[in-house]
Amino acid sequence: MKKIFTYLISVTLFLFAFFNLNAQTNYFVDGYHGGVYGHYPLWVTKFITDTLQHYKDWKINLEIEPETWDTVALKDPVNYAAFKKLIDDSSLENQVEYVNPSYAQSYLYNISGESIIRQFQYGMKKLKEHFPSIKFTTYSSEEPCFTSALPQILKSLGFKYAVLKNPNTCWGGYVKAFGGESVNWVGPDGSNILTVPRYTSESLQKKSTWQTTAWNNSKSYLNAATDQGIKYPVGMCLQDAGWKNGPWLDNHKLSSTQYTTWRNYFEIIKNDPAVDWRLSQEDIDVSLVWGAQILQQIAQEVRAAENKILMAEKAAAMAKLYAGIPYPERKFDEAWRTLLLSEHHDCWIVPYNMHDGKTWADNVKIWTDYTINTCDSILQQSLSVLNNFKPANDNKKILVFNSTAVSRNEVVEVKLPKNVSNNISIKDDNKTISSQVITNEDLSQTLLFKAEIPALGYKAFSISHKTYKDNQNTAYVNKKNDGTFAMETDLYKIIINENYGGSIKHFIAKKLDNKDFIAPGESSGFNTLRGNFYNDGGLKTSAQSKKKITILENGPLRIKLQIEGMIDQNNFIQTIQLTQGQKLIDCFLHIDYAKHTGIGENYKQQGGYYSTELHKAFYNDTDKLMITFPLSLKHQKIYKDAPLDVTESKHSNTFYNTWDSIKNNVIDNWVDVTDEGNNYGMALFTDHVTSYSHGENFPLALTVQYSGVGLWGRNYSIDKSTDIHYALLPHKNKWNDAGINNENIKWNEPLTTSIINKQASSNSFIKSIDSGLTITTMYYKDDALFIRIVNNGSGKNNHTIELNCYADKVEFTELNGVVTSSLQMQKKKTISFDCNIPLFGFKTIKLVNPKPVIINNGSN
Numbered sequence: 029m030k031k032i033f034t035y036l037i038s039v040t041l042f043l044f045a046f047f048n049l050n051a052q053t054n055y056f057v058d059g060y061h062g063g064v065y066g067h068y069p070l071w072v073t074k075f076i077t078d079t080l081q082h083y084k085d086w087k088i089n090l091e092i093e094p095e096t097w098d099t100v101a102l103k104d105p106v107n108y109a110a111f112k113k114l115i116d117d118s119s120l121e122n123q124v125e126y127v128n129p130s131y132a133q134s135y136l137y138n139i140s141g142e143s144i145i146r147q148f149q150y151g152m153k154k155l156k157e158h159f160p161s162i163k164f165t166t167y168s169s170e171e172p173c174f175t176s177a178l179p180q181i182l183k184s185l186g187f188k189y190a191v192l193k194n195p196n197t198c199w200g201g202y203v204k205a206f207g208g209e210s211v212n213w214v215g216p217d218g219s220n221i222l223t224v225p226r227y228t229s230e231s232l233q234k235k236s237t238w239q240t241t242a243w244n245n246s247k248s249y250l251n252a253a254t255d256q257g258i259k260y261p262v263g264m265c266l267q268d269a270g271w272k273n274g275p276w277l278d279n280h281k282l283s284s285t286q287y288t289t290w291r292n293y294f295e296i297i298k299n300d301p302a303v304d305w306r307l308s309q310e311d312i313d314v315s316l317v318w319g320a321q322i323l324q325q326i327a328q329e330v331r332a333a334e335n336k337i338l339m340a341e342k343a344a345a346m347a348k349l350y351a352g353i354p355y356p357e358r359k360f361d362e363a364w365r366t367l368l369l370s371e372h373h374d375c376w377i378v379p380y381n382m383h384d385g386k387t388w389a390d391n392v393k394i395w396t397d398y399t400i401n402t403c404d405s406i407l408q409q410s411l412s413v414l415n416n417f418k419p420a421n422d423n424k425k426i427l428v429f430n431s432t433a434v435s436r437n438e439v440v441e442v443k444l445p446k447n448v449s450n451n452i453s454i455k456d457d458n459k460t461i462s463s464q465v466i467t468n469e470d471l472s473q474t475l476l477f478k479a480e481i482p483a484l485g486y487k488a489f490s491i492s493h494k495t496y497k498d499n500q501n502t503a504y505v506n507k508k509n510d511g512t513f514a515m516e517t518d519l520y521k522i523i524i525n526e527n528y529g530g531s532i533k534h535f536i537a538k539k540l541d542n543k544d545f546i547a548p549g550e551s552s553g554f555n556t557l558r559g560n561f562y563n564d565g566g567l568k569t570s571a572q573s574k575k576k577i578t579i580l581e582n583g584p585l586r587i588k589l590q591i592e593g594m595i596d597q598n599n600f601i602q603t604i605q606l607t608q609g610q611k612l613i614d615c616f617l618h619i620d621y622a623k624h625t626g627i628g629e630n631y632k633q634q635g636g637y638y639s640t641e642l643h644k645a646f647y648n649d650t651d652k653l654m655i656t657f658p659l660s661l662k663h664q665k666i667y668k669d670a671p672l673d674v675t676e677s678k679h680s681n682t683f684y685n686t687w688d689s690i691k692n693n694v695i696d697n698w699v700d701v702t703d704e705g706n707n708y709g710m711a712l713f714t715d716h717v718t719s720y721s722h723g724e725n726f727p728l729a730l731t732v733q734y735s736g737v738g739l740w741g742r743n744y745s746i747d748k749s750t751d752i753h754y755a756l757l758p759h760k761n762k763w764n765d766a767g768i769n770n771e772n773i774k775w776n777e778p779l780t781t782s783i784i785n786k787q788a789s790s791n792s793f794i795k796s797i798d799s800g801l802t803i804t805t806m807y808y809k810d811d812a813l814f815i816r817i818v819n820n821g822s823g824k825n826n827h828t829i830e831l832n833c834y835a836d837k838v839e840f841t842e843l844n845g846v847v848t849s850s851l852q853m854q855k856k857k858t859i860s861f862d863c864n865i866p867l868f869g870f871k872t873i874k875l876v877n878p879k880p881v882i883i884n885n886g887s888n
Contacts, residue, residue, distance in 0.1 A: 055260060164187055165187065167191065193230070337364065453491075543758070554657055655754070680724065694718075830859065832880075
């Protein structure tokens with residue numbers, strides 16, 4: 029009897045839960061993801077419109093590349109017109125919402141803050157060309173296209189809501205589970221946006237490496253959400269465009285489930301209380317095949333194009349302001365277009381996949397080459413016309429342009445024309461300054477000289493045909509009898525050990541209390557290579573044999589050592605470069621592989637590759653080829669940058685090797701190791717997005733190479749030489765007090781030189797700007813000059829900016845063009861204004877009808 033009673037109680041509870049689940053309304057977000065570059069067969073437009081008409085209760089959310097509609101309008105005008113009606117109806121009852129208008133569906137965490145802004149601005153502009161009535165309310169993505177700084181950007185673009193779920197495409201990662209029905213996602217600058225998170229109860233799907241439990245609104249998922257206290261659970265899947273499923277849930281949809289757009293769903297929950305979540309970049313658990321040669325080169329090409337286009341925009345804007353030269357807006361539009369396409373998430377996660385007969389990697393090379401070549405041309409043309417040049421009667425001049433918002437006193441280099449003698453020196457206002465002439469391998473010559481250039485400004489220097497030697501404060505290299513090389517500048521003394529793999533034995537920062545940053549007795553070697561060559565005997569290091577060291581340059585301004593060695597039968601060359609007065613130590617690595625070789629964890633799945641297997645070799649960075657940097661810093665902490673953010677790492681280590689344990693170990697531009705009290709630190713800069721390793725008893729290490737099986741069983745092979753550029757910066761205090769972000773900007777935007785036959789004035793666009801603020805971009809639209817000011821290190825919020833120009837009006841604008849406030853300017857009075865920009869915040873300033881102020885009409 030007792031057993032029967034227990035059974036009846038169990039059945040009753042089950043039926044209660046079942047009927048309660050079916051009675052409670054829950055929601056599902058369906059839709060499509062893809063585009064003309066990803067996947068969008070021409071029949072899809074008709075299929076979607078027909079299916080929406082057939083299933084009146086079906087609603088879809090779109091993440092379709094905006095450029096897709098150019099093709100559809102041209103090749104399928106009838107169905108394009110029918111689809112256009114669906115998009116232009118933006119009422120709450122509408123069946124369609126556009127949830128990701130970015131131009132190329134970038135991952136976002138792996139590109140610059142300015143690239144993120146342009147992804148949305150160019151994408152939204154393109155969509156409005158096709159659908160003039162379109163409204164953008166919610167940001168959502170099928171891939172992990174998230175970064176911590178999105179709240180500020182989305183709000184400025186006019187978005188109201190965001191979603192941090194990507195339940196059906198987690199190959200590249202997922203956001204940490206946090207909270208319930210909604211959260212206020214708080215960004216690094218304090219901005220917040222109402223957001224649906226991946227619920228605490230939304231687990232990673234078992235026997236999967238690409239899904240969470242929200243992918244199909246299963247009863248178990250909905251029960252877990254209900255038990256958590258979520259009133260209106262919601263699942264999601266944005267199908268690949270080209271799938272012929274129609275409504276995703278098909279016959280498995282519960283009677284209590286309603287399809288919804290995200291806009292409609294937020295109208296239901298928006299008044300419910302939501303907790304604040306200051307999401308860290310480390311809450312975005314993402315992973316790609318870091319160290320794979322093909323991905324490494326994509327990341328380098330994108331970074332180079334990002335840097336070049338921002339420098340060219342600022343130079344062209346100054347050329348229009350100071351010389352009245354038309355601003356090449358259309359050229360920049362196309363240069364941005366190709367750069368944005370190279371940031372498409374498919375370029376990074378499936379680089380070997382084909383599109384129009386080329387791999388994604390092939391297309392990235394074409395796209396970024398176009399951006400770089402276009403911007404190089406604009407940059408040189410802009411420099412040649414700056415500030416009313418007049419023909420010079422004497423020798424050639426060297427114009428130096430500074431695209432950053434800080435004044436700089438640095439060594440610059442310029443390749444000399446063949447007809448210029450090497451018996452020359454440089455004059456600045458008739459004062460001879462230090463210089464150095466280098467003969468290159470092709471017998472051409474490069475001139476180095478110390479140039480002091482104002483912030484966002486330029487200056488010309490004269491070439492004198494008289495040799496000048498400055499015997500004071502010179503940089504030099506000495507080879508000692510014990511086989512060591514001593515590299516010395518005014519800032520550093522570095523000892524290289526030829527007998528121990530060319531590793532750095534001592535790294536002494538003279539002006540940082542003469543501190544030696546190398547951990548004493550460290551066996552792995554500072555700046556040495558190590559990796560697991562799993563087909564050739566296992567772990568190898570570059571410190572296992574004697575190396576050949578050559579002095580390439582020996583002052584007085586720059587010194588350079590070349591270290592030639594071998595690791596697992598592969599020749600490599602490391603170059604260490606120090607420059608007088610320069611904080612950053614530049615390092616270069618070149619590897620020639622003798623053969624295709626496997627590098628990384630020696631892990632093979634029995635019977636072949638299984639996508640469902642959690643363990644994958646490319647997750648394990650510690651077995652990849654890496655450069656190690658053991659430091660004499662106790663109780664080490666990690667800081668690392670991200671777009672419009674810097675994160676203090678909370679990980680005890682970066683190690684993982686399974687899909688369900690991914691940690692964010694991405695190095696965007698730099699990673700910084702400090703001691704516990706932030707007394708001393710060492711920042712590592714890299715020329716491309718990749719990963720780093722660090723943990724207790726494991727030194728900071730930069731990922732260099734992985735070769736083996738990656739996603740979908742693809743063999744990520746080595747088929748060419750590897751070249752990377754990285755830099756080191758010893759410092760005192762925390763990253764912002766050390767000015768690491770400004771040093772990184774200067775490293776990414778080097779002083780630009782041009783040889784001219786004209787006279788020129790020195791000039792600066794900036795009269796005064798607080799330390800820690802930077803101007804990331806500067807461009808014209810019609811006769812208005814736009815500048816974007818970012819707080820990348822200042823601890824205060826209120827700032828005063830003064831500019832060396834006039835304007836009729838100063839307007840503060842949002843990214844969507846909405847003017848939030850304006851200031852009338854007095855005629856013939858330079859611009860000065862106050863603004864509130866918190867740390868990691870930005871302001872977009874519009875100068876209406878600006879006119880130049882020439883601060884120095886003298887010429888050299």
